[in-house]
Amino acid sequence: MSPRAIYLPVVNYGTSDEYRYWTNKCPIFYNNLLVSPFTTGRNRSRKHFNGEKLKIYADSGGFQTVTMNKRVASLNVLRWQQRIAHTAFTSDIPPHHFSKNYTKDQFLKCMYQSNKNANLMWEFNKDYDMQLYGVIQGRTYNELKMWYEDLTKDHDYDGYCISLSNNKSDTDLYWLEQLHFASTIPKRIHFLGKSDRLFNAVLSIFAQKQNQCYTFDSSSSNIGGRFGKYIHPITETHLSLSKYESQRDNIESLPCNCPICSKHSLDDLINTTELINLHNLYVKISFCKFANIVSTDDELFKIILKKVIPRNKHRKTIETQVQKLLGLGSMSSSYENSEAIAKIQVKIDESKDLTDFDKEFLKWFTVKFMDLKV
Numbered sequence: 014m015s016p017r018a019i020y021l022p023v024v025n026y027g028t029s030d031e032y033r034y035w036t037n038k039c040p041i042f043y044n045n046l047l048v049s050p051f052t053t054g055r056n057r058s059r060k061h062f063n064g065e066k067l068k069i070y071a072d073s074g075g076f077q078t079v080t081m082n083k084r085v086a087s088l089n090v091l092r093w094q095q096r097i098a099h100t101a102f103t104s105d106i107p108p109h110h111f112s113k114n115y116t117k118d119q120f121l122k123c124m125y126q127s128n129k130n131a132n133l134m135w136e137f138n139k140d141y142d143m144q145l146y147g148v149i150q151g152r153t154y155n156e157l158k159m160w161y162e163d164l165t166k167d168h169d170y171d172g173y174c175i176s177l178s179n180n181k182s183d184t185d186l187y188w189l190e191q192l193h194f195a196s197t198i199p200k201r202i203h204f205l206g207k208s209d210r211l212f213n214a215v216l217s218i219f220a221q222k223q224n225q226c227y228t229f230d231s232s233s234s235n236i237g238g239r240f241g242k243y244i245h246p247i248t249e250t251h252l253s254l255s256k257y258e259s260q261r262d263n264i265e266s267l268p269c270n271c272p273i274c275s276k277h278s279l280d281d282l283i284n285t286t287e288l289i290n291l292h293n294l295y296v297k298i299s300f301c302k303f304a305n306i307v308s309t310d311d312e313l314f315k316i317i318l319k320k321v322i323p324r325n326k327h328r329k330t331i332e333t334q335v336q337k338l339l340g341l342g343s344m345s346s347s348y349e350n351s352e353a354i355a356k357i358q359v360k361i362d363e364s365k366d367l368t369d370f371d372k373e374f375l376k377w378f379t380v381k382f383m384d385l386k387v
């Protein structure tokens with residue numbers, strides 16, 4: 014597979030057949046999935062996901078499982094992962110469960126216990142046909158390195174999983190440390206718990222530079238079902254679609270050409286939140302495809318980066334950090350906007366893994382997105 018970023022939506026199995034996007038009964042089909050014991054359900058197994066093209070990744074379900082009875086819990090999780098997934102992540106205890114400002118002692122305590130669990134899972138998975146990724150935690154390059162070296166002192170893993178959920182601040186781009194560290198590991202890596210457009214775009218070009226495939230996830234498409242939130246296809250802002258006029262954002266028709274919005278009315282979506290989830294999912298998947306396409310050309314990426322960096326006082330710092338990470342020269346693109354649009358559209362047309370519908374959608378998206386002011 015050519016280098017790319019691959020988005021994994023967190024599967025909520027509790028939807029009816031027609032909204033299960035991993036089957037051909039649903040108007041949207043997507044084959045890369047992240048399952049978790051709590052969201053997807055411990056009683057689900059691969060037979061609930063019959064489809065040859067599916068690639069199922071299994072989370073361990075968070076540190077709750079390993080803080081109870083560690084050995085039993087880790088192996089129970091592993092048995093479930095072996096029944097359902099092609100690739101699974103080890104159980105870990107994130108140091109930030111103490112606090113965001115955890116101490117070195119707290120970090121080491123979590124690291125030793127997590128790596129003990131990971132080794133146990135590795136031992137019991139040796140003879141199975143499932144890939145096991147070792148989870149790595151850390152705020153800084155040095156913490157990540159220390160955790161990784163302890164995790165791999167006896168053997169390595171099929172891949173690694175780096176948690177990005179330890180800091181919610183949007184001004185401090187902590188995940189650049191994680192990507193910097195990831196550049197030293199020549200294996201596939203999953204980035205846990207982050208999927209905004211800035212991260213997606215940077216991960217796509219990082220994949221090109223590293224000649225590697227990386228996965229990342231979030232449960233954000235499910236905000237349709239949970240909160241009635243509709244992701245704007247161009248700006249990614251979250252609009253509120255509510256049954257109650259007074260609580261609804263000022264929206265009269267759906268601003269989107271996706272397979273859901275092009276066949277349904279605003280009222281349909283308001284009355285069936287699963288349709289909002291599917292629209293949201295399509296928007297997330299499409300942006301990921303778009304980011305992979307533009308990332309094959311540094312000059313195109315520079316234009317996209319300016320459009321996805323948040324408009325705040327940290328813009329310049331973020332741009333400089335990304336430039337340094339990726340070894341890019343001047344951050345001004347040598348392309349004019351219209352030239353960039355034409356180049357992207359050619360790449361979309363030439364892309365072999367897009368359906369005709371996806372190509373039309375992405376070309377429509379490109380024109381609107383490139384029109385956004387920076």
Ligand SMILES: [Zn+2]
Nearest residue numbers: 269271274292
């Ligand atoms: Zn839509």
